[in-house]
Amino acid sequence: MADQVTLKAEKREGVGSAAVGRLRRSGKIPGVVYGATQQSYPIQVNAKELGDLLRHSASEQILVNLQIEGAKEADKLALIQSVQHAPLTGGILHVDFNAVAEDREIHARVPVELTGEAKGIKLGGILDTLLHDLEVRCLPKDLPEALRFDVSDLGIGESLHIGDASFPDGVTPVLEPGVLIAIVNETRAARSEGAGDGEGEGAADEASEEGEKAEG
Numbered sequence: 001m002a003d004q005v006t007l008k009a010e011k012r013e014g015v016g017s018a019a020v021g022r023l024r025r026s027g028k029i030p031g032v033v034y035g036a037t038q039q040s041y042p043i044q045v046n047a048k049e050l051g052d053l054l055r056h057s058a059s060e061q062i063l064v065n066l067q068i069e070g071a072k073e074a075d076k077l078a079l080i081q082s083v084q085h086a087p088l089t090g091g092i093l094h095v096d097f098n099a100v101a102e103d104r105e106i107h108a109r110v111p112v113e114l115t116g117e118a119k120g121i122k123l124g125g126i127l128d129t130l131l132h133d134l135e136v137r138c139l140p141k142d143l144p145e146a147l148r149f150d151v152s153d154l155g156i157g158e159s160l161h162i163g164d165a166s167f168p169d170g171v172t173p174v175l176e177p178g179v180l181i182a183i184v185n186e187t188r189a190a191r192s193e194g195a196g197d198g199e200g201e202g203a204a205d206e207a208s209e210e211g212e213k214a215e216g
Contacts, residue, residue: 004063004064004065005053005062005064005065006064006065006067007045007049007050007053007064007065007066007067008045008046008049008067008069009031009043009044009045009066009067009068009069010043010044010045010068010069010070011041011042011043011068011069011070011071012030012031012042012043012044015042023044024047024093027046027047027048028044028045028046028047029044029045029046029047029050029092029093029094029095030042030043030044030094030095031043031044031045031094031095031096031097032094032096032097033066033068033076033078033097033099034096034097034098034099035078035098035099035100037099037101038099041071043068043071043097045095047092050092050095051092054083054092057145058111058113058145058146059108059109059110059111059133059145059146060080060082060083061079061080061081061108061109061110062079062080063077063078063079063080063100063108063140063143064077064078064079064080064097065077066078066097066099076097076099077099077100077101077102077140078097078098078099078100079097079098079100079106079108079140079143080095080096080097081096081097081098082095082096083095083096100140101140102139102140102141103139104139105137105138105139106137106138106139106140106143107135107136107137107174108135108136108138108143109133109134109135109136110133110134110135110136110143110144110145110146110147111132111133111145111146111147112129112131112132112133112134112146112147112149112181113146113147113148113149114127114129114148114149114150114151114182115148115149115150115151115152116150116151116152117151117152118151118152118153118154118155118184119152119153119154119155120154120155120156120157120158120184121184123155123156124156124186124187125155125156125157125184125185125186125187126184126185126186126187127151127154127182127183127184128182128183128184128185129181129182130180130181130182130183131179131180131181131182134147134162134173134174134175134181135173135174135175136167136171136172136173136174137171137172137174138170138171138172139170141170142168142169142170142171143171144168144171147165147167147168147171149165149166149181149182151182151184154182154183154184155184156184156185156186157183157184157185157186158183158184159180159181159182159183159184160180160181160182160183161177161178161179161180161181162175162176162177162178162179162181163177163178165181
C-alpha cells in the first residue's frame with residue numbers, strides 16, 4: 001500500500017479565466033473536489049506542494065488526506081483523479097480530486113514495474129512491456145504505489161498475462177486475465193545468428209560427405 005499523504009487546500013471563491021489566471025500567478029493551482037455522495041465545489045492548492053507530491057510519486061493518481069480550509073469537513077480522503085498540464089511547459093493547470101470512503105472500493109491506474117532479468121534476454125531476446133500501468137479496484141487502504149511483477153522465468157517467446165501475475169491482497173485488475181503485460185521476443189540479430197549457425201553446420205556436413213566420397 002502507498003503511504004497516505006496530507007495535502008492542504010482552501011475553498012475557492014473566484015471563477016472564470018481572469019480569476020484562475022490571478023490564482024496561478026500567486027502560486028496556487030485551481031481544482032475541484034467531487035464524489036458520488038457529495039456536491040462538487042472548487043478548491044485551490046499550493047502549486048509547489050502539489051508539484052513536489054507528484055514528482056516523488058510513480059503515478060499521478062495518489063490517495064491524499066485533503067485538508068480543506070473553509071470546508072464543512074476539515075479532512076477528506078480523496079484520490080487525485082486527473083491532472084491537467086500545460087502542453088508546452090508541462091506546468092500544472094488544474095487538478096481534480098475524487099472524494100472517497102474508506103469502506104468503498106475505488107478504481108485507479110497503478111504503474112507497472114517489471115523486476116528481475118528474464119532468462120530469455122540472456123539468450124538474445126528482448127523484453128517488451130505492453131502495459132505500463134493497469135487499472136485496478138480496491139479499498140483505499142489497499143491501493144499500491146506500483147504493481148511489481150517478476151519476469152525472471154520468462155524465456156524467448158514466453159509472456160506474462162494478467163491472469164498469470166500475482167497481485168497484492170485486496171487488489172483486483174479490471175482487464176481480462178488474457179491481456180498481455182510483457183513478452184520476451186527474439187531479436188533479429190538472434191534470428192540471423194541462429195540462421196548463420198545452421199548454414200555453417202550444413203556446409204560443414206556437406207564438406208565432410210564430399211571428403212568421404214573422395215577417399216572412397
